[in-house]
Amino acid sequence: MHASRTRRPAAAAPAALALLLAALAGCQGGTGTSPGATTPPPSAARGHVLAVKIDNVPAARPQSGLNEADLIYVEQVEAGLSRMMAVYSSRLPSTAGPVRSARETDLELLRQFDRPTLAFSGAQSKLLPVIAAAPLNPLTPDKDPDAFFRAGDRAAPHNLYLRPGRAPHVTTGVNAAEDLGLRFAAAVPGGRPTTGRTVRYPATSLAFAWSAGERRWLVSMDGAPARSADGGRLGAADVVVQYVTVRPSAYRDKWGSTSPYTETVGSGDALVLRDGKEYEARWSRPAAGATTAFTAPDGGRMTFAAGQVWFVLAEK
Numbered sequence: 001m002h003a004s005r006t007r008r009p010a011a012a013a014p015a016a017l018a019l020l021l022a023a024l025a026g027c028q029g030g031t032g033t034s035p036g037a038t039t040p041p042p043s044a045a046r047g048h049v050l051a052v053k054i055d056n057v058p059a060a061r062p063q064s065g066l067n068e069a070d071l072i073y074v075e076q077v078e079a080g081l082s083r084m085m086a087v088y089s090s091r092l093p094s095t096a097g098p099v100r101s102a103r104e105t106d107l108e109l110l111r112q113f114d115r116p117t118l119a120f121s122g123a124q125s126k127l128l129p130v131i132a133a134a135p136l137n138p139l140t141p142d143k144d145p146d147a148f149f150r151a152g153d154r155a156a157p158h159n160l161y162l163r164p165g166r167a168p169h170v171t172t173g174v175n176a177a178e179d180l181g182l183r184f185a186a187a188v189p190g191g192r193p194t195t196g197r198t199v200r201y202p203a204t205s206l207a208f209a210w211s212a213g214e215r216r217w218l219v220s221m222d223g224a225p226a227r228s229a230d231g232g233r234l235g236a237a238d239v240v241v242q243y244v245t246v247r248p249s250a251y252r253d254k255w256g257s258t259s260p261y262t263e264t265v266g267s268g269d270a271l272v273l274r275d276g277k278e279y280e281a282r283w284s285r286p287a288a289g290a291t292t293a294f295t296a297p298d299g300g301r302m303t304f305a306a307g308q309v310w311f312v313l314a315e316k
Contacts, residue, residue, distance in 0.1 A: 049113050049176045050169045052162055053106065053120040054084040055098040056204070058222065060158040064229040065096030067308075070176040072236070074312045075105055076246055078257040080202025085109065087116075088164065089176035095229075097161035099148070102127070104249050105262040105313075107134045111288045113179050117169045119147075119162050124251045124259070139167055177309060180291045185303040188296045191277035199241055199312045206312060208239045210276045216307065217273055237307025239273040240294070242283055243316035262313050269316065270294060274305045 049070075054063055056074075066072060069086035077083050085106060086096060102120040104127060110116050111134075119139040123131055131138055141148040141160065147167040151159040164171075177184070196209035196217070208217040216235040219226040226234040242264075249261035267284040272294065281302050285292040294302035 048170070048172050049087050049089040049116045049179065050092065050164060050167070050171065051106070051110055051113075051116050051118045052086045052088070052096045052164075053100050053102055053118070054086055054096070055100040055158055056082050056084050056221070057158070059155070060098045060100075061221065062227045062229045062231075063097065064161060065093030065164075066234055067228050067232055068093040069308060071180075072308065072310045073109060074199075074206060074310065075103070075109075075262050076201050076260050076313070076315070077103060078253050078259055080204065082201050082204050082206070087113075087176045089172055089174055089179075091173075092164040092171050094163070094165065095161050096164060098151075098154070098158045099160045099162050100157065102131060103259055103261075104130070104251060105260075105264070107131065107136070108264055108288055110134075110136055112285075112291045113176070117167070119164075119167065121157070121160050124253065127251050137169075139169070144168065177304070181293070182309065183301060183303050184306040187275055187277070187305075188279065188298075188300060188303055190297070191275075191279045193276060194273070194278045197239070197241065197271065197273060197278065199314050201314075208236065208273060208310075210273075211235070212276060215275075215305075217310075219310075235308075236310040237274065237305040238309045240281075240309065240311045241271040241273075241314050242292075242311055243269045243271075244313050246313075246315040264292065264313070265290075272302055272304070 071087040073085040099121050102123045117137040198207040207220040211218050217239050219234040245263040246260050248258045251259045265285050270281040270283045272279040272281050282295050296302050
């Protein structure tokens with residue numbers, strides 16, 4: 001309701017005018033809301049996440065800001081290497097990076113969130129208009145140079161970093177896992193005790209080893225312990241190895257290599273690591289606008305341990 005659309009008698013009494021203004025204030029969202037402002041629905045607030053495309057070649061390690069992410073996606077890129085997409089909502093790091101270019105796969109993954117912000121360094125020229133048309137807020141050094149900086153201790157292109165506090169993004173304080181419908185609860189029945197799991201891409205590998213003392217899966221990359229820039233060990237409460245189809249996309253990088261496209265709409269097998277066990281699971285996502293559901297062998301909903309979740313998109 002807007003005041004400009006409401007008629008009142010020219011000779012309205014002060015009391016009647018007060019009642020009218022009170023009614024208008026109620027239509028605008030209650031106390032604490034400025035005139036003309038609207039309160040976003042809870043789903044929109046939960047979906048306001050920041051996703052940052054993170055480099056993952058040896059020259060980019062150790063990365064910054066990964067331990068603060070709610071979710072981390074790992075995907076295959078050109079030459080059999082991998083990159084990560086860190087998703088933030090409950091808290092923001094002071095610095096995140098090194099930031100690298102976006103891929104077509106990222107656009108489909110991010111459809112699970114309500115118009116997220118995607119921070120990236122750039123993209124293949126033919127992909128840029130596709131990104132511009134996607135339901136997300138692109139954040140690049142060209143668009144907002146104050147939010148990015150180049151570190152002097154690394155060579156380009158592995159030296160671009162994001163300062164999330166200077167980005168036009170306001171974190172909600174709600175875990176991004178809630179947008180996906182992930183349920184943090186006691187483990188489902190079953191599961192096999194395991195000390196860890198290794199996922200291999202053609203030119204890189206990620207290993208997750210259970211630490212009973214830390215109650216999380218410690219990450220190694222290419223055989224070496226993975227650490228953050230501040231020296232802390234990378235680790236996850238849950239690791240989801242999601243088996244997917246990886247096929248050539250219509251895009252190439254600047255060296256002429258075809259970019260792989262990881263299909264995250266459909267269904268398939270998954271392996272969920274939590275609490276020192278691995279659980280067989282199934283994943284299903286019927287459409288790009290839907291979230292991914294994970295189910296246990298009995299058809300019930302898969303549950304997760306509270307904490308950071310890594311999704312490793314592995315070729316089936």
